[in-house]
Amino acid sequence: MTDLGQRLLRSVKEARAIVRGEADPATYRVRVAPEVDVKALRKRLGLSQTEFAARFGIPRATLKDWEQHRRQPEGATRVLLKVIEREPEAVQRALADI
Helix, strand or coil: CCHHHHHHHHHHHHHHHHHCCCCCHHHCCCCCCCCCCHHHHHHHCCCCHHHHHHHHCCCHHHHHHHHCCCCCCCHHHHHHHHHHHHCHHHHHHHHHCC
């Protein structure tokens, strides 16, 4: 597994501990990714809008709004897009069990 994949799994375990009350959320800091060029990301992966939306669980209409700059992805969505940018296979593996 890649270093990023290991960090993602560690982060998920930490988040689960916070939700269960086993860890103090004040000890964790979350950095939100800067703006993501969704259209460039999708094209770099060689996917159509329909394929990208289906593969990563994003409504196609939302994807179109991002690409046409009518809306910007926010918060956790920017984080997800950053992970897709760096490790698309890791996201696909994580979503395969859903």
